[in-house]
Amino acid sequence: MGRQPNHPTELRDGQASSGVDGLDEILRGGFPRGEVHLVQGGSGTGKTTLVLQFLLAGERAGESGLYITLAQTKRGLEAIARSHGWSLEGVAVHDLSLGDIADQLAPEQTVLHTAEVELGELTRRLRQAVEDTRPRRVVLDSIGVLGLLAGSRSRFHREMVALRQFLAGYGCTTLFVGEGPLEPELDSHGSTEFYSLAGGVIHLEQRAPDYGEVRRRLRVLKVRSVPFQGGYHDFRIQTGGIVVYPRLGTRHSDEYDEFRQIRSGLRPLDDLLGGGLEHGTTCLLIGPAGSGKSTLAAVYAEAAARAGVGGAVFLLEERPETFKARSTNVGLDLQSYLDSGLLTIEQVRTAEITPGEFAHKVRAAVEDRRARLIVIDGLMGYFNAMADTSMLPVQMHELLNFLNRYGVLTILVTSHEWLMGIGSGQPVDVSYLSDSIIVLQMFESDGRIRRCLAAVKKRQGEHDTTIRELSIGPGGVHVGEAPLRHLHSILSGTPVPAERDRRRNGDGRQAPGEEDGGGG
Numbered sequence: 001m002g003r004q005p006n007h008p009t010e011l012r013d014g015q016a017s018s019g020v021d022g023l024d025e026i027l028r029g030g031f032p033r034g035e036v037h038l039v040q041g042g043s044g045t046g047k048t049t050l051v052l053q054f055l056l057a058g059e060r061a062g063e064s065g066l067y068i069t070l071a072q073t074k075r076g077l078e079a080i081a082r083s084h085g086w087s088l089e090g091v092a093v094h095d096l097s098l099g100d101i102a103d104q105l106a107p108e109q110t111v112l113h114t115a116e117v118e119l120g121e122l123t124r125r126l127r128q129a130v131e132d133t134r135p136r137r138v139v140l141d142s143i144g145v146l147g148l149l150a151g152s153r154s155r156f157h158r159e160m161v162a163l164r165q166f167l168a169g170y171g172c173t174t175l176f177v178g179e180g181p182l183e184p185e186l187d188s189h190g191s192t193e194f195y196s197l198a199g200g201v202i203h204l205e206q207r208a209p210d211y212g213e214v215r216r217r218l219r220v221l222k223v224r225s226v227p228f229q230g231g232y233h234d235f236r237i238q239t240g241g242i243v244v245y246p247r248l249g250t251r252h253s254d255e256y257d258e259f260r261q262i263r264s265g266l267r268p269l270d271d272l273l274g275g276g277l278e279h280g281t282t283c284l285l286i287g288p289a290g291s292g293k294s295t296l297a298a299v300y301a302e303a304a305a306r307a308g309v310g311g312a313v314f315l316l317e318e319r320p321e322t323f324k325a326r327s328t329n330v331g332l333d334l335q336s337y338l339d340s341g342l343l344t345i346e347q348v349r350t351a352e353i354t355p356g357e358f359a360h361k362v363r364a365a366v367e368d369r370r371a372r373l374i375v376i377d378g379l380m381g382y383f384n385a386m387a388d389t390s391m392l393p394v395q396m397h398e399l400l401n402f403l404n405r406y407g408v409l410t411i412l413v414t415s416h417e418w419l420m421g422i423g424s425g426q427p428v429d430v431s432y433l434s435d436s437i438i439v440l441q442m443f444e445s446d447g448r449i450r451r452c453l454a455a456v457k458k459r460q461g462e463h464d465t466t467i468r469e470l471s472i473g474p475g476g477v478h479v480g481e482a483p484l485r486h487l488h489s490i491l492s493g494t495p496v497p498a499e500r501d502r503r504r505n506g507d508g509r510q511a512p513g514e515e516d517g518g519g520g
Helices: 047-060 074-083 098-108 114-133 143-150 153-169 267-272 293-306 320-329 335-340 355-367 379-385 392-405 498-502
Strands: 036-041 065-069 091-095 137-141 173-178 200-207 215-223 232-238 241-245 282-287 311-315 343-347 373-377 409-415 436-445 448-458 468-473 476-479
Touching: 036 047, 036 153, 047 065, 047 074, 047 091, 047 137, 047 173, 047 200, 047 241, 065 074, 065 114, 074 091, 091 114, 114 143, 114 153, 143 153, 143 173, 232 355, 241 355, 267 448, 267 468, 267 476, 282 293, 282 392, 293 311, 293 320, 293 335, 293 373, 293 409, 293 436, 293 476, 311 320, 311 355, 320 335, 320 343, 335 343, 355 373, 355 392, 379 392, 379 409, 392 409
Parallel strands: 036 173, 036 200, 065 091, 065 137, 137 173, 282 409, 282 436, 311 343, 311 373, 373 409
Antiparallel strands: 200 215, 215 232, 232 241, 436 448, 448 468, 468 476
16 A cells, blocks of 8 residues: 555644535535545536536645546546636646556456456556555546446445545545446446445536526535535536535524614605614515516615615616616616615526525625615516526525525515415415515506505504505606595505595495496
């Protein structure tokens, strides 16, 4: 086996960084050192990219790395590295080609089974490469080749035990690359033979929706002695490597309980809401298209920025240019706050983003840019674009809990039909996500279309339940001082004059000779 190397840094750091943004957070620091770990998944899931990031992170930290490839050529690895802007100059790459081994062994033996001789020669060369380079980090790609040459589960298990002990003796932190499901040739049910030997197991997978970009996610199945974050976590492969988006449900912060108010600057609206909307709560703006939901959200964004509160607006159904132009047309000055960085507006391409990545964007706005007002404009578009994910309501609830704990006022904007249902499937009450609900409506009266609003729910304190007229135009945004007492059934969209409504019979039927009609 040779002389064992001495690694003085081993005692200083019990974990080796994966080099992947987000994955170290899930692993609570990285891979345990001196262990053999398995990275498995189907073709195109990003296994090679992940293990290259692991080796390059070690190279940056002054830890030597060795990539032993049985599945692809050194030239192919260098091409993958170049596509991400990396150089493998500091990483030793050993291409152990089975074809070359078979050609060399063929004249030397005729009795033993070729696969048995190839496996012995392969493991000998693998050990020799480790002894020659004495690496701190090792990648073996792939374990499936060893399984094929072993031919049986018992032989495969013996070889893996011996190899694990050899690598551990040299103090190597090793990632084995495997296809998923693991070892299909040895067990038609997807054997977990190697799981008991590995210090950690990470599974990568990808799914192609009916429309849009491929969605990728990973799951940490086990890591010895590490309280890792279980469950699925979305990730993306982009130029520069893999970025993982840990679930927000695993994050903890102090509970926010100050509930300071943000006032809209529209006094009648603030009076309706008992003074304003509170930090650490969620407000749902709901109404039909054109009723003024996005404009009202912009009112709050400008008011918060004017008070020195940072904000972020995420648009899921329209372009930032449209949002800004509409705001400017009604006298809202967002541009100066955008220029200063106090306010940001970002378009979210729902066909290309996963729920985890979206939550990461919101989290970055809160933690990195200290935004304390978040507007998510287009909840209906978010759910429709990601309708293949049945857990979206739970993920949205998790996101809102995260924001509430950070003392963020979150404003959700959605269409009227979503008050009691999501999509065309089984109805789901999305109003439970919100601490406050403001309903907007349009109605016809005096030969024109008018708007109105009402605060139908507010958990924090008292609120006025009267219905007020909402006016939006070049002169600005205005909320009526007095309730619309001359009309009834306004929120239904087909109001009737109050006097006509009083003439109805006590059982709700119309008086004789009276005809139904709209407002007038």
